[in-house]
Amino acid sequence: MTLEELAAREAIRDVIARYNHAGDRGRLDELVRCFAEDGVMDLEGLAPLAGRAAIEAHLAGVVRELASRTQRATLRHHVSSVRIALAEADRAEAWSYFAVFTEIGLDHWGRYSDRFVRAGGEWLIALRKVRVDGAAPGSRMFGAPRKQQDA
Secondary structure, eight states: OOHHHHHHHHHHHHHHHHHHHHHHTTOHHHHHTTEEEEEEEEETTSOOEESHHHHHHHHHHHHHHHHHHOSSOOOEEEEEEEEEEEEETTEEEEEEEEEEEETTEEEEEEEEEEEEEEETTEEEEEEEEEEEEEEOTTOTTTTOOOOOOOO
């Protein structure tokens, strides 16, 4: 493996980490900058979200919904088993598993399947497929009852 390949792999791992850190902190502007301008997020069961603005708008709704379901909107993504395949000098694919913790503990888990492009020397997500494999009873993200509102 060349030094350039190692640098590309580390840069891609950094994008994956920045995406999750930004999302966990509600910094959607930082999260969408991990995508190419025309990047696509494919969430199972929804129409693909094309472009940064569509991704940010959808995730803003998710943040609002999570806040409505929790006492304290804790969200922590843990990503593991990252496998990266460099297809060309400016294209790569990556696959990884995630586990998400909320105030209940382990909330849901699944996998990412990503395509990356290098634009202007920076690796960006061209396509992220998110597949949720399971959710805990009482999941804050999937079907939990809303918290009681103050009257």
